[in-house]
Amino acid sequence: MTTRSQAIDVSGETRARRSLYWQYMVEPFLYLSPAIVLIGTVMLIPLIVGISYSFQAIELLNPFNTGWVGLENYQQLWSDRKFWIALENTFWWTFWSISFQFLLGLGLAMLLNTQFYGKKLFQALVFLPWAVPTFLSALTWAWLFNPVIGPLPHWMVALGILSEPYNIMGDPEIAMWGPIVANIWFGVPFFAITLLAALQSIPSELYEAAEIDGASAWQTFTKITLPFLAPMIAITVMLRTIWIANFADLIYVMTGGGPANSTQIVSSYIFTTAFRKLDFGYASAIAVALLFILLIYAVILLWLRKKLVKI
């Protein structure tokens, strides 16, 4: 009797273990494997190959001068004044773009979280810029800033921002604002969508309680809304910062990095080096440097998030 029940126990245990093994090791990978295979072959392997390029001389215009050069590309990078200018430009480009996108996106999300007439149509229309192909929005904004055919310079004169209607993208001092404005236009919907989703997940009981307790609108905002949004804000700001720092298309189409490198950011500099000079080795070295900076940034932000946010 006892041996028999033991046998049953054992077989039950192995079956349980086998099904555990199945659940833990095999089954999830059935669902995951296509994604892993594709990401591995199309992104990770080329990434490693790309990193190895940064230690080589690969110039398509100079096909006989190839091979491993060690850290030469990085040494060149260190003393490349254009790179440091581009780095500083990347900082301002990212900072202003993300600040305005975030503030305007938050405002839009809070408006969309209230009730008003025609809300569905309004929401569909304000989110539209996100769907416009980048190349097209870059051209449209370049057109709008052109004093011959665009209205913006004339409006800016009327508002006293400019002394006379000229193209701000020809002035090295303020050229960066052209792509930044286009980027803000393009990016506000993204922030609005994610923040709206987070806003809608705040339990309405909290607001009711705050109202009963006589909290002011500002108190409600700082004591309920912001703390609840904080995790979402941290993750979206981080992802968007990285995307924007990598985002060369707008700048490339609108100004091409000019005038006098005043709008050249690191990623557009990578593009120029790779496609104008066809110097893949040096372009890869710049890209690795950018990747490294962004990784440090992400680690700091994730650490801050862990410290500050307790949800």
Added chain:
Amino acid sequence: MSIARPRPLLIAGKYAALLGYLTFALFPLYWLLKIAITPDQLIFTEGTQLWPSSLTFDNFRTVLFQTDFLAYFGNSLYVSLGTAAATTLIAAGAGYAFSRFDFGGKKIIIAVMLITQMFPLLMIIAPIYKIVASFGMLNSLTSLIVVYTAFNIPFATFLMQSFFDGIPKDLEEAAMMDGCSRFQALRKVIFPLTLPGLGATLGFVFTAAWSELLFALMLISKNEAMTFPMGLLTFVSKFSVDWGQMMAAGVLALIPSCLFFIFIQRYLVQGLTSGAVKG
């Protein structure tokens, strides 16, 4: 819940803000349309007027019937739909695995997916060119679909995961109690519930693939295989910037992605919301 007394100043401010946002979002698109329907000889003389003194549809006619526009359009449609379908299918599988299983290496895979969102894609353009060339797949739209699909999988996976997180586990567990396999439960119980999520992911990926330019430029050089953004580039170079035609082409290019986007944007919010609430 008590209704707060309406304060007219506040309401006026709110509608002013709404109007401001609407103008900011739509004015550039309006300008695009305006230039597309302005006759060529008026584009520069009436460049800054809000409405041209006469209208024309010549630009649209020229673009549609005298250029390769329709071919580019078809190529882009094929690439974008293929990418959207493949990505959604694969990301749904991966998102489901992240949502329902706790397995070895899960954190590592998620970290790797996050990292793929961080590095400059420009970095891998040269290696990808070499790999695709070694397979003899240059100038093939299929290679574009494969590359775009890989790029879009990470974000689509996180999106799908949030949708699956919003569906209670009890549902499929009940189905599995009744004798369904997990896959059957997924197909019969979960799949219908996640249709909005699938729709949102499809639309999101479609618009992303629709506007990609860089990798298309690198991998495609033959005119027959060009996608739409490249087609727009040829308007710039070939016709020394024929703005009217280019804007007309741009307006036409907006139609599919905007239609898709208007259809999916509320599911996008809904999906992110449900994931945040119940996840």
